[in-house]
Amino acid sequence: MTLLDRALSSKNAVLAFGGIVALATAFTIFNSDTPLFPPVDDPTGDPATWSIDQLRRWLDLRNLHPSPTATREQLLERVRLNIRRPD
Structure with a gap:
């Protein structure tokens, strides 16, 4: 061989x-x-202290897909409008 x-x-x-x-x-x-x-957990605390990535992730998890060009203020406003506060 x-x-x-x-x-x-x-x-x-x-x-x-x-x-x-x-x-x-x-x-x-x-x-x-x-x-x-x-899976990554939801961000906690005040949404005003969240990063842009955390705001986008929170919206994406709820099928509220944000615009890729949305500013931090626009994302924060959308989160605040859709967040459910415990009564």
Whole structure:
């Protein structure tokens, strides 16, 4: 057996091992009890102190998709109009 024959036969073993690792990784990611990327909680406290990203996330979670060009003041006003205060 030449060196070329050995290299080609070992390539199959490397590919098989890589496939097994890829399948095990995919199974672990998609079939685990705890998600790989847990959902982000709602921001708490006064909306006036939230960042623009938090304002956008709060609106997105309620299907109130804000305009990509909306200013912070516009986002804050929309959150305040839609927030439900406990009675």
